[in-house]
Amino acid sequence: MSSVKKIQVWFQIHKWTSLICTAFLLMLCLTGLPLIFHEEIEELEGKPHLAREVPAGTPVAGLDKLAETAQKKYPDKVIRFVYWDEHEPNTTTFSLSDSIDAPPDNYVNLILDDHTAEVLDQPKVQEGFMYIMLQMHIDMFMGIGGKLFLGLMGLLFIAAIVSGIMLYGPIMKRFDFGMIRTERSTRLKWLDLHNLLGVVTIVWGVVVGFTGVINTTSDLILGLWQMGQLAEMTAPYKDAAPLTGKLSSLDQALALTKKAAPGMEPSIITYPGTAFTSKHHYAVFVKGNTPLTKRIIKPALIDAKNGTLTDLRDMPWYVNALFVSEPLHFGDYGGLPLKIIWALFDIATIVILGSGLYLWFARNKATRAHINRLSKNDTEILTVLAQKENA
Template sequence: MQRRTLKAWFLVHKWTSLVCTLFLLLLFATGLPLIFWEEIAHATGAEPEAEPMSAGMPRANVDELIDKALARYPGDVPLFFGWDEHAPLVYVNTGARPDTPPPEMHTVVLHEYTGEVLPAPQFNEGVMFFLYRLHTDVFAGLPGTLFLGAMTLLFVAAIVSGVVLYAPFMRKLPFGTLRTGRSRRLAWLDLHNLLGIVTLAWALVVGLTGAINTLAQPLEQAWQARQLGELADRYRGAPKPVRFSSLDAAIASARAAEPDKEPAYVSFPGTGYSGEHHYGVFMHGRTAITERIYKPVLVDVATGELTAQPELPLYMSVLLLSQPLHFGDYGGLPLKILWALLDLVTLLVLVSGLYLWFKRGSTESRLKELESGLVADAPAGAAR
């Protein structure tokens, strides 16, 4: 590799690493407990327990469940109704107005069959929600989310440039070599390089899916503007409905229209997911992959008639698939444990990268080392 090219890659790795490393420490540190959010909720009693149901027991009427939830928060309006993936539980999100943001919503959890209101903490309270906000938007809303997305893209650039710089190192030393007898810095460098290259594929997956996830709100808004904009044209000039038809009947219509799917959640008019005149019944498949892909079924809230079954665009499917992959939700607890171990290793890569930066030599001396192939910068860490 020519010296000019080597220096360019070195500078890319140096500055992308330096800019993003502190934010990556925050992301990986907060992401670790979030991997086990469900298990932590169950262990701490934050997840409500549902009584087992008898065979053939009918589901409770959804409209009655909505009324029970609204009775808990007088003056609120219904926003979302959804189903728990693993238990016969449903939840109702309510708020002071249809466009209430998630941090201001109220949540009521009920038994899907008995209709019993179950004690459960609010999803937007507590330590886990605090960590979630730190991880997703550092309490700065969409600007914070997009900023963290930019940091993850710098992380990906640091990984790619680090791989390029790692090549001379691999030509001179056997893979996995740890030179512990010469200096502490050199031992840390070898460990940093080894752990960085071992976690390379995983770090790229987490970095890219993290960047995609930060675009969730803009992508959802783009889909809503296109799909729901076409639908809104049919209702242009029509007053907003005051009385809503039966949600229970709307869900039954969606089940009949998509018999190979199950309902995941329902959005009410005004929430941004189904326009001003429709229930949005979002159906999903029954397998580990298809349960992540939603098919909206739109039902007119005034007449109860099924209006449309729009297809999600490709970019929305990519977004929906990237979200569980980011936290290792596809394979149950074993995959979550693997994700957590890789998270810890990456934290060590980041910390060792910072240590190596503070113990660095001059840029010229580092370039000479890289040219000689005796040492090299590794992927996914702070520049030295």
């Protein structure tokens, strides 16, 4: 295949992959921008800090007491999850639902004081601007179908980046890097800017696009983990009788896990019957202390009848890839400086997408004008020939 033919093929790939995914990528960039700064936005909105300063060594109420308080607040609901927010020390959050197998969006959260067992807040997390931005960015309010569709758009975005690189290389053999021809037409200026920003954001675009694709497969990854490692860990309880009576102590489950995984901190506890454990176990997920290891969690299974530790394992590589990719997607590893860099690249990508649409429309308009001119010339020639023939 000749070099000219190769360029034509890459041009067609770049054009159609870009056109198909541009509208959805614009939506993702626009919704992703406030999500990068979600913590800072919540601060500006006046979100209260629930943490209370207490002297070192102040005794805590214990998880069993906290669970009792949460259950009294909503006696007709069941506790499904217990988790901790690193931005709200000295607090524990309980998530309660109408039933253990209720839909994921059926829940109410209660934030309790670790020391007094007092209910501090009942946040409404399924409403407001940031909730809408998050859901649009994750699945467009369409569930797993929306996630997988956005994952496909992410793959097209990566294909558009690769094809753009293949097109930009031959161009730069004839021009200086970063060239913007300001003395020529508006379309050429936008073309040069589009190409320059595209090259500058290559690495960021591939990282964000690839991690975004991984994030859209979270439901599939959860299913693989359930059918694989989780099924293996809970196999001895496959034919066990259903749990009856009062469950074993949460405090005991947490203490056993901390002893088995020293140096790690609790992240979330899931109750028996939820998607992250079996019908017979608490699953206590613990995490590390460094910026990287705190993104990687491992599950400990605690028999919810007798309170014994039955298994503790590292997660499979594909689950860890999901845990690492989610914060990287939003630049949530290096504090505010990295968030600002992520936001600048996000804005540059918005300019790239917008200029790409402009160039496509401008090219089509110029092509139609050229065709019209040719058609007009052809008509004039045919008219002259007809007049000569009649004469």
